[in-house]
Amino acid sequence: MSRRPSLDKKVARLRKMTRTPLPRSFDLVDWLKDRRHAQTTGEANHLILSGRVRCGSHVVGIIEIPTQRPDGKLGTQKAVQRFQPVKYRDELIVLESE
DSSP states (O other): OOOOHHHHHHHHHHHHHSSOOOOOEHHHHHHHHHSSOOHHHHHHHHHHHTTTTTTTTTSSSSEEEEETTTTSEEEEEEOOEEEEEEGGGGGEEEOOOO
16 A cells, blocks of 8 residues: 655645634733823833732632742742733623722
8 A cells, every 4th residue: 555645644744734723812911001001111011010910719810930048948029920821801800909
C-alpha cells in the first residue's frame, strides 16, 4: 500500500487549524478607562490590584509571579494581567472604594 503524500497531510493539518476559532481577549485596563472607572493607566492598575474588578464573585486581572527576594528565597508578587478572555467582558463589576 502506498502512503499518503506528506503535502496532503500538511494541507489537512492546516485546514483543521483554520476551523478552530482563535482565542479572543480584551484589554482590561483600556476597558476601565473607556468606561470612566479610571482616568489613567496607574489608576486602572490600582483598581485591579486592590481586587475591586470582579466577574461575579471572582477577582479578575491579578496573577502571582514568582520573584526572588534579596535574601535569595523565592516569593510571589501580584501583577496585573491586562488581557482577559472576552467571555468576562459582559459580566464585569467594579466595586466602589471601601
